[in-house]
Amino acid sequence: MPAVRVEKILEEPELYIIRVDDDRIKYFEATWDIPEGITYNAYLMKLKDAVVLFDATKAEYADLFLEKLKELVNPGEITHIIVHHTEPDHTGALPKVLEANGYKAQIIGTAFARNLLEGFYGEEVVKNFKIVKDGEELQIGGRTFRFITVPWLHWPDTMITYVVEDKLIFSCDAGGGYGIPETIDDSDEEVVQKYLPYVTKYIVTVIGHYHKYIVQNIKKLKGLGIIDDARMILPGHGLIWRKNPARVFEYYEAVGAGKVTKGKVLVLYDSMYGFVERRMEIVIDELRKNGLNPVVYRFTDKEAPAVSDILGEVPDSEALIIGASTYEAEIHPRIRYALYEIVDKANYEKPVLIVGAFGWGGVAGRKIETLITRSKFDHVDTVESKGAPGPEDEEKLREAVRKLVAWLS
Ligand SMILES: Cc1cc2nc3c(=O)[nH]c(=O)nc-3n(C[C@H](O)[C@H](O)[C@H](O)COP(=O)(O)O)c2cc1C
Ligand SMILES: [Fe+2]
Ligand SMILES: [Fe+2]
Structure with missing residues (x-):
């Protein structure tokens, strides 16, 4: 079984990463050779009157994920599950998580996401689904959660969450990369340098078909003024960006635009x-x-x-x-x-x-x-x-x- 890293990222709000380090995978999407592996990052935020889970993991690691989740919280106490993107590398474990939760949590996502989730996992999973629109805000546990759609990063269903008071961006596929970095975040430049080529490889193989939308969506986020301001960018794969959060989106923009290395x-x-x-x-x-x-x-x-x-x-x-x-x-x-x-x-x-x-x-x-x-x-x-x-x-x-x-x- 792959290793799972559970670490506290912030004290206030109390935030954890549950990172499944998939070193067993050989071909992502049954196509792309990734001897470097990949991580699936889920996050758990414990607030005053709410416990929020951001995304999950692949189906084959559902039991492993639940085991680790239970070290942080009784799954029955999860009040909200935010689904940024329904691709099963982030949602495969959802049916088991919901079962352990007693179907109490409200699932939050786009209308597209609701439709895809129902198709993948059946009606039960979307019984308590809250559809959010681009720019919509919800008050959860004393915080403002703003949902911003970023279509085609990587599917039409995709959105990110901006937690307004804390300036946190949960970005799922956007800002992600292949590889299993030794660290959780970008604090060690050596780790970052080794990781960046895997980010390029991830962008091209996974999102490359839609690369013009990378540029468009990042322009949109910049226009909203949330990138330069961000305290942290927390993607669904690879490193968390907290030393220099804007860097990963600048990198994405450069790859999306095909910025050249001279010669x-x-x-x-x-x-x-x-x-x-x-x-x-x-x-x-x-x-x-x-x-x-x-x-x-x-x-x-x-x-x-x-x-x-x-x-x-x-x-x-x-x-x-x-x-x-x-x-x-x-x-x-x-x-x-x-x-x-x-x-x-x-x-x-x-x-x-x-x-x-x-x-x-x-x-x-x-x-x-x-x-x-x-x-x-x-x-x-x-x-x-x-x-x-x-x-x-x-x-x-x-x-x-x-x-x-x-x-x-
Ligand atoms: C399995 C195979 C199929 C080939 N099919 C063709 C062909 O359809 N038309 C052609 O002009 N040459 C064909 N050739 C010849 C090669 O294109 C030619 O020898 C070329 O110089 C090979 O370059 P290489 O030595 O770098 O592989 C074929 C060669 C092989 C081995
Ligand atoms: Fe995806
Ligand atoms: Fe993904």
Whole structure:
């Protein structure tokens, strides 16, 4: 069973985190390789006349969660359960929590959330459901709870809670990341530095399809003046942000907008027998000659990087270079899959250069070109040829890289 960390975060109001450190998961959403694991964070606030639970955990850890919850409170005393987002990584344990609670707690969420919860867990779970609208406030235990919808972060049901008097933002998926950080919060910069790449990976793989909404929603929260003012941001995954709460949303905004790291070029290719690779070596050499920094991921008979990791490299790259072989009149399967995910989850306005190799009839280059021209990416050039690259191919490849470099400057 995974470890569960229960820690007191604040004295006033009395606030705890119940963090399930899932080191057993291999593929988040049955897709994304996360050897780094993930945490599901729930929070419990004990007020004068109310006990509020913010989100829960995955179904498979419901018993474990209840066991830890019972160390903090008799579940029957929970008066309110706030459901920010109904994805079962936060709600799977809800039916068991409610059962232990005797169905006394009022569940608070959006109308969308009510509908989804009923679909997932049946009528019983939404019997005592309070639908809240964007900006609505409820007085609970002497505090003002303001609910702000942040649609598509990560589902249409999603909202955050702002506890007005204490300036606390409970943000669920928004502000979250993969990984199981050694600390609960951002107090240790070393932990933060190790964690931030997992935040990017989480953003792209989980919320990337809706990345324009990241920028929109953060603009909305900034407009409400609650980010700069926040005392703490408490997400549903990963670190709590209390040393510098605004930092995580600034980071989210940068990833959502595809803010670049100067000189970084993502080079991605497959090579079964080395012909694509020989082309990519020329490309990489020309990139370096032009002062750029290629970050290389390749699929060969010895290595197969995780697409989730590749996706995490896209937002801050200045450009992409995709190398592919033609495979049964198609794009090589590994690149095909990676590309489909890139144009879906990390669809940014960035230049792309395509390199292809084939045996008897090139198809990969044209098919990649079609995918790229239909996306937000800009197509710079396609250099595709047969077999081993000759001197003429080499010149074309170098020229194409120089064209890409000119595009960037
Ligand atoms: C399983 C397989 C399927 C292939 N299918 C095609 C094809 O449909 N059309 C083609 O022109 N070449 C095809 N080829 C040839 C490769 O595209 C060509 O050898 C290319 O140079 C491979 O580059 P690599 O050595 O970097 O993998 C195929 C090769 C393999 C091994
Ligand atoms: Fe989610
Ligand atoms: Fe989540």
